[in-house]
Amino acid sequence: MNAISLITIRRARRDDVGAIVRMLADDPLGSARERIEEPLPPSYFRAFEALEHASHIQLVVAEDGEGAVVGCLQLCILPGLSSQGASRGLIEDVRVAAQCRSRGIGEQLVQWAVSEARAKNCKLVELLTHRTRVDAQRFYVRLGFQPSHVGMTLRF
Secondary structure, X not given: OOOOOOOEEEEOOHHHHHHHHHHHOOOHHHXXXXXXXXXXXXXXXXXXXXXXXXXXXXXXXXXXXXXXXXEEEEEEEEOOOHHHHOEEEEEEEEEEOXXXXXXXXXXXXXXXXXHHHHHXXXXXXXXXXXXXXXXXXXXXXXXXXXXXXXOOOOOO
């Protein structure tokens, strides 16, 4: 691993949307889902507005010392009846810019999300990763996550 990068984790802002979408699109799965155009399609900004107003969702970015967005993550706090009424944290869309990987940025983002979920009295944290993302699966196991469920998707 390269030297650990010093980052600041903060809530995403509207002007971060382009950097976030580029990171989401930076692999074979993401490139098939996302549209990298100039300007970005308005759907991304409508989604950002909805996220910004959702009190149970935090979209955050990792910012390096020069102010560049080098990572992102979304944390959803989901109340539920299961497990005696426990809330759970759901981590989604963890990404680190390709040129910044293996510097501890992803680990810092995930640790931030776990700490935030604990602070909000969640009893567990879950995440999904595509079955083809073997490196990501190893990364999450290294951070203490255990394979537990079979995920299924129905796209419209």
